[in-house]
Amino acid sequence: xMLGGIEAGGTKFVLAVGTSPDSVLARHVIPTHDPATTLAxxxxxxxxxxxxxxxxxxxxxVELDPRSERWGFITTTPKPGWADCDVAGYxxxxxxxxxxxxxxxxxxxxxxxxxxxxxxxxxxxxxxGTGIGGGLVLEGRPVxxxxxxxxxxxxxxxxxxxxxxxxxxxxxxxxxxxxxAGPAILARWGASLSDLPEDHPGHAIIADxxxxxxxxxxxxxxxxxVVIGGGVAQTPGLARRVAARARELDAGYLPGxxxxxxxxxxxxxxxxxxxxxxxxxxxxxx
Ligand code: ZN
Numbered sequence: 001x002m003l004g005g006i007e008a009g010g011t012k013f014v015l016a017v018g019t020s021p022d023s024v025l026a027r028h029v030i031p032t033h034d035p036a037t038t039l040a041x042x043x044x045x046x047x048x049x050x051x052x053x054x055x056x057x058x059x060x061x062v063e064l065d066p067r068s069e070r071w072g073f074i075t076t077t078p079k080p081g082w083a084d085c086d087v088a089g090y091x092x093x094x095x096x097x098x099x100x101x102x103x104x105x106x107x108x109x110x111x112x113x114x115x116x117x118x119x120x121x122x123x124x125x126x127x128x129g130t131g132i133g134g135g136l137v138l139e140g141r142p143v144x145x146x147x148x149x150x151x152x153x154x155x156x157x158x159x160x161x162x163x164x165x166x167x168x169x170x171x172x173x174x175x176x177x178x179x180x181a182g183p184a185i186l187a188r189w190g191a192s193l194s195d196l197p198e199d200h201p202g203h204a205i206i207a208d209x210x211x212x213x214x215x216x217x218x219x220x221x222x223x224x225x226v227v228i229g230g231g232v233a234q235t236p237g238l239a240r241r242v243a244a245r246a247r248e249l250d251a252g253y254l255p256g257x258x259x260x261x262x263x264x265x266x267x268x269x270x271x272x273x274x275x276x277x278x279x280x281x282x283x284x285x286x
Contacts, residue, residue: 003020008087039094043090055100055281057102058104060075064148072086087101106143108265110142122138122222129230131177136217159205189202203238
């Protein structure tokens with residue numbers, strides 16, 4: 001069966017079709033405009049390609065409760081026009097196929113979990129870019145809870161060299177996203193992390209905040225790996241700094257200990273779209 005996948009992000013939608021999550025036959029990227037324009041453009045690209053199921057890994061927050069009438073909606077995003085948008089319903093109606101739907105980061109976590117061997121393993125995926133989000137696969141299953149995790153909005157302990165910056169999260173100020181996502185880095189230092197000189201204190205400060213999130217994930221969920229993706233995570237040396245700082249924060253206590261790892265995505269930049277195709281495969285087989 002031909003599968004369709006959408007990695008629905010706040011700045012672009014990645015569209016793909018393939019005979020399996022590993023066999024992408026065509027891919028297309030469109031910018032994220034208003035929902036009517038963007039969803040129509042996406043549906044038009046899939047039309048005539050003969051897909052039997054569609055998977056969507058979507059920016060959020062989203063509704064994932066299958067008992068809710070609003071399942072498949074983006075709910076409360078500040079992104080203009082996208083709040084209360086029925087993304088899954090629109091695509092299901094436009095294409096006449098079953099739709100699998102999850103957060104963008106849960107989709108990426110599913111893909112990375114499968115790339116790591118799948119099965120009953122556990123893994124977290126953190127994206128650090130224009131925002132920070134986290135997806136979780138525990139013992140083989142994506143975690144939704146009563147909604148879905150929002151790892152980017154925890155409050156880290158402030159770094160001693162970063163006590164004056166108020167943070168840029170519109171909801172929380174100095175949550176993890178407000179301190180360590182791309183816009184927070186730009187607001188403090190006027191450049192992206194990868195453009196700061198190697199000896200700039202920003203590298204240690206951002207690594208400390210991300211490491212606190214990794215430590216939290218190791219300590220609360222007992223995942224073995226935290227995969228860090230997204231634009232900021234591409235900064236050379238960041239994953240290594242985060243891993244080292246997370247080990248310091250652990251201080252030799254956690255029982256998972258030496259098996260905890262902070263790594264870059266095995267699938268490179270493809271975790272999200274491969275995850276969307278996995279969601280399609282899951283709903284096709286359901
Ligand atoms: Zn926040």
